[in-house]
Structures are given as C-alpha cells and as structure tokens.
Amino acid sequence: xxxxTQIPAALSVPExxxxxxxxxxxxxxxxxxxxFRQDPGKGLTSLLLIQSSQREQTSGRLNASLDKSSGRSTLxxxxxxxxxxxxxxxAVGLITQGGSEKLVFGKGTKLTVNP
Amino acid sequence: xxGVSQTPSNKVTEKGKYVELRCDPISGHTALYWYRQSLGQGxxxxxxxxxxxxxxxxxxxxxxxxxxRPEGSVSTLKIQRTxxxxxxxxxxxxxxIADTGELFFGEGSRLTVL
Numbered sequence: 001x002x003x004x005t006q007i008p009a010a011l012s013v014p015e016x017x018x019x020x021x022x023x024x025x026x027x028x029x030x031x032x033x034x035x036f037r038q039d040p041g042k043g044l045t046s047l048l049l050i051q052s053s054q055r056e057q058t059s060g061r062l063n064a065s066l067d068k069s070s071g072r073s074t075l076x077x078x079x080x081x082x083x084x085x086x087x088x089x090x091a092v093g094l095i096t097q098g099g100s101e102k103l104v105f106g107k108g109t110k111l112t113v114n115p
Numbered sequence: 116x117x118g119v120s121q122t123p124s125n126k127v128t129e130k131g132k133y134v135e136l137r138c139d140p141i142s143g144h145t146a147l148y149w150y151r152q153s154l155g156q157g158x159x160x161x162x163x164x165x166x167x168x169x170x171x172x173x174x175x176x177x178x179x180x181x182x183x184r185p186e187g188s189v190s191t192l193k194i195q196r197t198x199x200x201x202x203x204x205x206x207x208x209x210x211x212i213a214d215t216g217e218l219f220f221g222e223g224s225r226l227t228v229l
C-alpha cells in the first residue's frame with residue numbers, strides 16, 4: 001500500500017528565508033507527483049505537477065524535484081513571504097489495478113512565514 | 116464555470132439524517148473525483164468518475180455512501196444515516212482528461228454530524 005510522508009509537520013521561518021519541504025513515498029510505481037497549497041478552510045490549489053519521467057518543475061519562486069528511485073520529492077520555496085503561509089500537501093498519482101487513477105496524499109506541512 | 120463549485124459550503128446535520136453534497140466541475144472536464152479530508156489529515160480518495168460511470172468506487176467507506184453523475188457533469192455525493200464519524204470536509208476535483216494527472220479542486224463541503 002502506498003504511503004506518503006511529509007516532513008516536517010510544521011515549519012516556522014522568518015520572511016526572506018529559503019526553505020525546503022520534504023515528501024517521501026513507499027512505492028516508486030507512480031505516474032506523477034503533485035504539490036498543493038491549502039489555506040485554512042479552503043480547498044487545494046495545485047502548485048506544481050511533475051510527471052514520472054521528469055526530474056523537476058519550476059514556477060516562480062517554487063521548484064519541485066522528483067527522485068522516483070529513492071521515493072522522494074522536495075518543494076523548494078525561495079525568498080519566502082508571509083503570504084506563503086499555508087499547509088503544503090504532497091500527493092502521488094497512482095494507476096489502480098482497475099485502470100483508474102487516484103492521488104494518495106501526505107498529511108501536509110504547515111508553513112508559517114513571520115514578517 | 117471558472118472553477119470547481121461545491122455546495123453547500125457548510126452542512127450541519129443530526130446523526131441518522133440523509134445528506135447530499137453537490138459538485139459542479141470545470142466545464143468540459145471528463146474526470147471527476149471525490150475525496151474526504153478529516154481534521155489534520157490529507158485528503159483520502161472516495162470515488163472516481165470517467166464520464167457518467169463510476170470507474171473506481173473502492174474508497175467509499177461503506178454502503179451508506181453513494182455518488183452519481185447522471186449526465187457526465189454535475190455529481191452528487193449521498194450519505195445515508197449519517198454518523199458522527201462522517202464529519203469531515205468533502206472535496207471534489209476534476210481534470211480535463213484522466214491521464215493528464217492535474218486535478219483542480221473545489222473549496223469543499225464541510226459536513227458536521229452532531
């Protein structure tokens with residue numbers, strides 16, 4: 001059974017700091033990996049999607065890497081801002097035995113960026 | 116619409132009652148998913164529709180839960196005889212084609228069973 005773990009569970013940093021969020025998964029048979037942002041009481045906003053054949057994706061101050069063989073992904077946030085404060089969720093995409101698709105999520109990392 | 120729309124945003128009900136939660140996906144998206152998120156946890160898969168049919172309902176916790184998508188767009192998640200343990204945020208997501216992988220989520224329906 002695929003399990004996704006995110007470390008740390010919570011992180012507090014001063015504004016301007018560069019930071020890394022970690023995600024690990026137990027089964028390398030994934031077809032993609034997606035990072036989401038969730039604000040309190042809100043839904044999920046997709047940040048970056050990495051296909052299984054890719055090593056990294058970048059969007060603005062965000063960079064996500066994927067190492068399937070070791071079962072790891074990192075989300076790098078450069079020059080953090082208070083507006084980055086949110087919970088960041090990592091999810092791996094699986095193809096089930098029946099041929100359908102689903103995401104398996106970690107529990108998230110709650111990030112607080114202090115002014 | 117511009118995004119995935121879910122109604123109601125909040126629902127408070129009493130134990131034993133019947134509840135319906137609605138999801139209106141992004142126009143043209145053929146794949147639709149329901150997930151459930153309990154407090155402090157990541158979302159957990161419930162059911163996946165490709166068009167009108169439920170391609171995978173393996174995540175539904177028991178037979179009190181049922182979902183439909185009769186015309187291939189709007190979906191309704193139905194919960195019978197609600198229990199306190201059903202309290203959670205129910206999230207709906209859609210994608211243009213299932214194998215693109217990028218899901219777009221709604222803001223969720225927060226269900227509280229008293």
